[in-house]
Amino acid sequence: MVGAVARRGSGAAGSTAAGISGTLAPTGPAGPPAVAGPRQELSAAARAAMAKGVPAQTARGYAGDWQRFEQWAAENGLRAMPASAETLTEYVAWLTVTPRPRTGRPYKPSSIDRAMASIAVAHQAAALPQPAQIGARLVLRGYEAELKTTKDPRGKVRKAGAATPRVLRLMIAATDTTTLIGARDAAALTNGFALAARSSEETATTPHRERESDRHNRSW
Incomplete structure (x- = not known):
């Protein structure tokens, strides 16, 4: 009797396991093979190839602009990457009133515009959304208008000479x-x-x- 019960029990357990296995096992034809997701980071070769497309002088200017932004963000407890629209607006407002170490006067509008471009490029290179520039552009526009009103030389746009x-x-x-x-x-x-x-x-x-x-x- 004990042997029969044991055999009956083992048979029930086996059928239960088989039922669970059958439930979990996929039915019908196998689906398509899994496709790898998009690459999250560029390879070193791709980054080097991209760097060749940026003029050396522009690359140096962007690097300096980005380092200054990172330092300012760290000093003010803000995140540089990814930066928010509010952070960018605050930074542009700071640039319009803060004297440069080399000249003792705040940045020119063209220099601020380049700083904004360098921040956008840094975010693009990191495959991150760049901060919206609406607020920062309004600050820069007001700054340019103020310089023109006061006839400040920094507000003048340097025009290229005629071609010979x-x-x-x-x-x-x-x-x-x-x-x-x-x-x-x-x-x-x-x-x-x-x-x-x-x-x-x-x-x-x-x-x-x-x-x-x-x-x-x-x-x-």
């Missing part, structure tokens, strides 16, 4: 005229020089001219 024939020849020589885009750019340079036109005026004379970003967007 020698400069025009150098620009055309640096253009690949064997391609359609290069030939177009060379013709636009020559046309603009002959008309003594600004870039906006020259663009207006060629309404068919298409920006690279527009062409790229349409291709999608």
